[in-house]
Amino acid sequence: MMKEVDQMASVASPKSVFRRLLKYLSPHRGLLTLAFVLLAIGTVADVLGPVLIQRFIDNYLTPKHFPILPLVLLAAGYLLMQVASAGLNFVQLVMFQNAALKMIQTLRIEVFGKVQRLGLAFFDRTPTGVLVSRITNDTEAIKDFYVTVLSTYVKDAMMLVGIFAAMFFLDLRLALFCVVLAPLIVVTMVLYRKWSSRVFHQARRKLSQLNAKLNESLQGMYLIQAMRQQERLRREFSAVNQEFQAARLRNIQINSLMLRPLIDVLYFAALVVIIYFFGFQSFHRIIDIGVLYAFVNYLERFFEPVNQMMQQLNVFQQAMVASERVFQLLDQTLYAPTQKLESAGDDRGTAAAAPVITSGKVSFDNVSFSYDGETEVLKNISFTAYKGQTVALVGHTGSGKSSIVNLLMRFYPVVQGQIAIDDIPLDSYSDDELRSKVGLVLQDPFLFVGDIAHNIRLGSHRIGDEEVVNAARFVQADTFIEKLPHGYTEPVRERGSTLSAGQRQLISFARTMAIQPKILVLDEATASVDTETEEAIQIALEKMRRGRTTIAIAHRLSTIQDADLILVLHHGEIVERGTHQELLAEKGLYHKMYLLQQGGREAVQM
Numbered sequence: 001m002m003k004e005v006d007q008m009a010s011v012a013s014p015k016s017v018f019r020r021l022l023k024y025l026s027p028h029r030g031l032l033t034l035a036f037v038l039l040a041i042g043t044v045a046d047v048l049g050p051v052l053i054q055r056f057i058d059n060y061l062t063p064k065h066f067p068i069l070p071l072v073l074l075a076a077g078y079l080l081m082q083v084a085s086a087g088l089n090f091v092q093l094v095m096f097q098n099a100a101l102k103m104i105q106t107l108r109i110e111v112f113g114k115v116q117r118l119g120l121a122f123f124d125r126t127p128t129g130v131l132v133s134r135i136t137n138d139t140e141a142i143k144d145f146y147v148t149v150l151s152t153y154v155k156d157a158m159m160l161v162g163i164f165a166a167m168f169f170l171d172l173r174l175a176l177f178c179v180v181l182a183p184l185i186v187v188t189m190v191l192y193r194k195w196s197s198r199v200f201h202q203a204r205r206k207l208s209q210l211n212a213k214l215n216e217s218l219q220g221m222y223l224i225q226a227m228r229q230q231e232r233l234r235r236e237f238s239a240v241n242q243e244f245q246a247a248r249l250r251n252i253q254i255n256s257l258m259l260r261p262l263i264d265v266l267y268f269a270a271l272v273v274i275i276y277f278f279g280f281q282s283f284h285r286i287i288d289i290g291v292l293y294a295f296v297n298y299l300e301r302f303f304e305p306v307n308q309m310m311q312q313l314n315v316f317q318q319a320m321v322a323s324e325r326v327f328q329l330l331d332q333t334l335y336a337p338t339q340k341l342e343s344a345g346d347d348r349g350t351a352a353a354a355p356v357i358t359s360g361k362v363s364f365d366n367v368s369f370s371y372d373g374e375t376e377v378l379k380n381i382s383f384t385a386y387k388g389q390t391v392a393l394v395g396h397t398g399s400g401k402s403s404i405v406n407l408l409m410r411f412y413p414v415v416q417g418q419i420a421i422d423d424i425p426l427d428s429y430s431d432d433e434l435r436s437k438v439g440l441v442l443q444d445p446f447l448f449v450g451d452i453a454h455n456i457r458l459g460s461h462r463i464g465d466e467e468v469v470n471a472a473r474f475v476q477a478d479t480f481i482e483k484l485p486h487g488y489t490e491p492v493r494e495r496g497s498t499l500s501a502g503q504r505q506l507i508s509f510a511r512t513m514a515i516q517p518k519i520l521v522l523d524e525a526t527a528s529v530d531t532e533t534e535e536a537i538q539i540a541l542e543k544m545r546r547g548r549t550t551i552a553i554a555h556r557l558s559t560i561q562d563a564d565l566i567l568v569l570h571h572g573e574i575v576e577r578g579t580h581q582e583l584l585a586e587k588g589l590y591h592k593m594y595l596l597q598q599g600g601r602e603a604v605q606m
Contacts, residue, residue, distance in 0.1 A: 129212025447496030
């Protein structure tokens with residue numbers, strides 16, 4: 001069963017999470033202040049309604065005194081207050097929620113931007129579905145906090161203050177009794193938060209696991225159907241779904257006990273006390289019916305905001321748990337190694353010019369590397385590739401070929417040893433400089449939704465239509481592109497599913513050549529291409545390598561026989577180096593690999 005990996009920084013406390021959420025209000029202080037003022041005015045208008053009705057009952061209805069002008073003014077005042085309350089509440093609600101939507105938009109962009117900057121080590125440890133859940137489900141829960149919870153709490157808090165003021169105005173003793181109810185309500189809220197927090201955390205974890213399992217199943221659908229694994233995946237998904245349902249059921253049970261039912265009990269108890277108080281007073285003196293009506297009305301109005309606040313506690317608690325998970329992601333420190341360069345780049349801009357890659361000379365000096373900090377996948381790697389040279393990396397699976405490329409591309413930080421380009425440490429180059437001068441062609445090319453030209457240009461405004469066509473022509477991709485119904489504007493679906501593997505690879509070649517790199521990194525670039533297309537691509541590769549430093553990972557030794565230097569890796573170490581002919585003459589590991597691929601009859605002991 002896939003479990004969420006907790007490699008993220010912890011948040012100090014719920015209070016710090018809440019304060020951090022409130023910080024997102026700062027850019028909208030002006031709009032929110034105006035909304036609060038309108039809310040206060042609307043609340044005053046709403047609270048004064050029962051007072052006017054009390055005056056009508058006690059001053060006019062009970063004594064049966066009905067002067068026209070005072071009654072008209074009283075009715076007009078009541079109607080005006082109700083209209084003002086409704087109108088002002090509508091305007092402030094729209095203003096407040098407009099600010100809330102802007103805040104959550106800012107947060108979502110911040111979270112997405114943070115994920116783009118995280119290093120590959122983070123993605124190695126964290127399932128994709130978990131990240132999707134945090135960016136979508138968790139930020140949606142935070143949106144509910146801003147849009148519904150916060151506005152409801154502010155509105156209802158103002159309403160409670162107004163109701164208390166009106167109660168003290170009508171009768172001090174009954175108002176003090178209602179004040180006694182406040183601690184009971186607060187205790188109920190605190191207990192609810194304490195008991196529900198664990199349940200919400202569990203539910204969120206299970207939801208993340210559901211997303212992770214769903215993402216894994218969709219991405220591996222070909223293999224699942226080919227290997228007839230549908231029933232196994234269904235059972236695993238059903239098990240996680242059952243655990244999620246159980247967590248949600250516990251949440252419902254807590255809500256059913258501690259939200260409206262418990263508050264309703266307090267309301268009816270308070271109503272009984274008020275009726276008893278006025279009934280007892282009626283034995284000794286005449287009571288004001290208007291005051292009784294106003295108090296019963298205010299009591300109902302008092303508990304209605306409390307009920308709304310209690311109902312929103314469910315949403316609030318989910319939002320707090322979701323916020324903690326999102327802030328954990330925002331506080332993640334597993335940055336891509338390039339990020340420290342971006343922050344330092346401004347300082348270098350004022351003190352000294354940032355280095356620029358000119359010739360493209362690449363050198364590794366005693367580089368060792370481990371993904372987990374324990375097992376070394378590279379051990380004392382040293383070599384130099386000069387401008388115009390091709391250095392090929394060969395070896396069995398797990399020998400460290402891709403790790404060398406990952407370090408050169410700065411996907412992972414160099415901890416031991418040094419990598420230099422043009423004799424300048426790799427860390428000294430800015431992210432833009434490195435990415436614009438090092439071209440990477442992967443074994444499995446990735447295409448984005450859009451069109452052919454978009455996938456070659458990748459949003460770069462520096463690459464015009466002419467450069468796109470020239471890059472495609474350079475790698476001989478123009479032959480099939482121009483045969484497509486829409487040519488370079490032919491739509492590309494997710495991951496280029498409507499194109500063949502060879503066509504996707506040719507587009508990735510054109511994408512690389514469009515930036516005119518100084519260094520070319522090839523990760524078995526012809527592995528997904530048929531034999532006929534491979535011959536054309538080999539011609540393109542020869543043109544691409546000309547005048548550039550090329551680092552090529554090769555599984556088929558026939559594709560790198562003309563390399564200037566071949567490095568043979570075994571268990572993370574360079575065990576042989578030389579040209580194709582030199583390595584064959586040594587009759588070592590490379591010779592055995594070559595014989596295996598050529599179908600040699602000699603006995604080979606690996």
